[in-house]
Amino acid sequence: MTISPQISLTNVTHAYQTQAGPLPVLNHLNIAIEKNSFTAVVGPSGCGKSTLTRLVAGLMFPDEGEVRLHGELVTSPRATVGMAFQNPVLLEWRSILDNVILPLEIVPNTLTQQQREQRAHELLTLVGLEGFERKRPSELSGGMRQRASLCRALVHRPEVLILDEPFGALDAFTREDLWQTMHELRRQEEFTSLLITHDLRESVFLADHVVVLSGRPATTQYVLEVDLGDERDLDDLYKPAAVEMLADLRHQIQIAQGREVQAPK
Ligand SMILES: Nc1ncnc2c1ncn2[C@@H]1O[C@H](COP(=O)(O)OP(=O)(O)O)[C@@H](O)[C@H]1O
Numbered sequence: 001m002t003i004s005p006q007i008s009l010t011n012v013t014h015a016y017q018t019q020a021g022p023l024p025v026l027n028h029l030n031i032a033i034e035k036n037s038f039t040a041v042v043g044p045s046g047c048g049k050s051t052l053t054r055l056v057a058g059l060m061f062p063d064e065g066e067v068r069l070h071g072e073l074v075t076s077p078r079a080t081v082g083m084a085f086q087n088p089v090l091l092e093w094r095s096i097l098d099n100v101i102l103p104l105e106i107v108p109n110t111l112t113q114q115q116r117e118q119r120a121h122e123l124l125t126l127v128g129l130e131g132f133e134r135k136r137p138s139e140l141s142g143g144m145r146q147r148a149s150l151c152r153a154l155v156h157r158p159e160v161l162i163l164d165e166p167f168g169a170l171d172a173f174t175r176e177d178l179w180q181t182m183h184e185l186r187r188q189e190e191f192t193s194l195l196i197t198h199d200l201r202e203s204v205f206l207a208d209h210v211v212v213l214s215g216r217p218a219t220t221q222y223v224l225e226v227d228l229g230d231e232r233d234l235d236d237l238y239k240p241a242a243v244e245m246l247a248d249l250r251h252q253i254q255i256a257q258g259r260e261v262q263a264p265k
């Protein structure tokens with residue numbers, strides 16, 4: 001018996017219909033992601049990465065090919081998916097705790113209000129936001145808001161966490177703190193991650209596999225297995241194994257951008 005991957009895209013092809021005609025965005029894309037693994041997707045700007053996340057979340061459907069979550073064809077938005085984006089959309093009229101609880105008010109569940117608050121509190125503590133439960137979003141820094149948004153994405157224990165450049169707008173130090181928070185969340189919670197990023201160091205620090213997409217229309221150009229183990233710290237990024245992987249990825253991105261550097265004659 002073969003176990004189907006948690007997320008699979010098979011021969012996915014998609015075009016947007018625009019006034020100027022069809023815009024092909026994805027071209028026979030194939031990606032398979034195992035349960036509880038962490039996959040990062042990198043690729044040139046505008047190549048179709050966010051489109052890919054919408055297809056996995058069931059917010060859109062491909063023209064051709066199949067998107068499956070745990071073997072089941074995705075035909076509608078899934079409650080088993082949690083999402084976080086570059087700009088955490090938190091509701092200003094709700095406290096941080098009430099923002100985090102929101103999915104539990106939408107996704108069917110049998111939790112009491114007290115259990116919901118307990119669950120939100122547990123996650124907020126895990127990401128270092130204990131004591132900020134009653135604050136409003138505007139009272140928090142960008143990094144803290146993004147932490148809260150990760151909690152909200154995970155509060156209903158989704159099987160799949162989709163992150164679309166969630167750390168892209170943060171300064172470098174805050175971003176690295178958030179990477180460590182992501183590691184901690186992974187240690188404590190169970191979910192399969194799909195991260196879109198343009199930061200190659202981020203992809204190597206967080207992921208088990210890095211998928212490089214070609215330029216638009218995107219297809220799977222290259223897959224890197226990151227064998228740095230589960231216990232990673234930031235220093236590892238400066239060690240030979242990671243440096244080599246980063247050079248490899250940078251080279252692949254140059255190919256994807258159509259400006260591969262020729263070896264000097
Ligand atoms: N709803 C839409 N209608 C038409 N074109 C779109 C739509 N969404 C995205 N696009 C275009 O499709 C391409 C891929 O978009 P996107 O998936 O957001 O790329 P990425 O996230 O890799 O930057 C871009 O050229 C973008 O302008």
Ligand SMILES: [Mg+2]
Pocket residue numbers: 049050051164
């Ligand atoms: Mg995008």
